[in-house]
Amino acid sequence: MNMDSFLAFFEQMPSWQKLVWVFICLSISWGFEGLAPLVNFKYKKWSHAGVNLIFFACSLLINLLFGIATVGIFSFLVTNELGLLYLIDFPIWVELLIAILILDFSAQYLVHYLLHKVKWMWKFHMIHHSDTKVDATTGTRHHPGDYLLREVFALFAVVLLGMPFAFYMVYRVASIFFAYFSHANINVPKWIDKPISYIFVTPNMHKFHHHFERPWTDTNFGNMFSIWDRLFGTFVYDDPKKIRYGLDVLDDKLDEDVVYQFKVPFDNSIKTDY
Numbered sequence: 001m002n003m004d005s006f007l008a009f010f011e012q013m014p015s016w017q018k019l020v021w022v023f024i025c026l027s028i029s030w031g032f033e034g035l036a037p038l039v040n041f042k043y044k045k046w047s048h049a050g051v052n053l054i055f056f057a058c059s060l061l062i063n064l065l066f067g068i069a070t071v072g073i074f075s076f077l078v079t080n081e082l083g084l085l086y087l088i089d090f091p092i093w094v095e096l097l098i099a100i101l102i103l104d105f106s107a108q109y110l111v112h113y114l115l116h117k118v119k120w121m122w123k124f125h126m127i128h129h130s131d132t133k134v135d136a137t138t139g140t141r142h143h144p145g146d147y148l149l150r151e152v153f154a155l156f157a158v159v160l161l162g163m164p165f166a167f168y169m170v171y172r173v174a175s176i177f178f179a180y181f182s183h184a185n186i187n188v189p190k191w192i193d194k195p196i197s198y199i200f201v202t203p204n205m206h207k208f209h210h211h212f213e214r215p216w217t218d219t220n221f222g223n224m225f226s227i228w229d230r231l232f233g234t235f236v237y238d239d240p241k242k243i244r245y246g247l248d249v250l251d252d253k254l255d256e257d258v259v260y261q262f263k264v265p266f267d268n269s270i271k272t273d274y
Contacts, residue, residue: 055140130264138210211242
């Protein structure tokens, strides 16, 4: 398959294929969780998944509406050749890599950092961290306000670069894999996990981000590439067995109370530690 065919495949990918990819990634992650779990949770896996998949359904709806709203933007950028990618003349695979790197930085690392540092944004992001049984489905656990902010930052990167829709779709498909892979409750041997973490976000690396208190909560913000955390001094690596999931300012018993979780960003009685 040449590069043009590769990009055409992603540009024309129907919604049902994206959903199939989601469930392939989830199924594979669940398979490894069963074979070699990092933590032996005493929980009802399907019940826990059901809660997180409610948030996933909200994200799907936002993604659909956002996609419809931005079709004209992609067309406008291509028609008028606007964006930084039109100022360079690199091989298409290099431009694709640049696009993925910038999207990963803007729509993942940067906005994720801000979601932790800006008080009102953190209130939305708390829901992702309130999960006390982090597994693959936690990768889909985002309050609609949290997910919408990520979409806005992704759109900013799209406009800045003037990237074609195919580039964006390659990024989205790769991002889905890493969302499930990095959250999966998998006991990855350190000799495998740590070398990979020099470039990519790994399960062991991301687990520190889900520790219940700072400073670990405010580390390892990356989604695909760990290079951003290394560049900006937010990278940590330790023994994942030391981690306790959840948030010290929320009631662990309510982590599967969907109504409570949706209301967290608007509850002024909840402390934010800022």
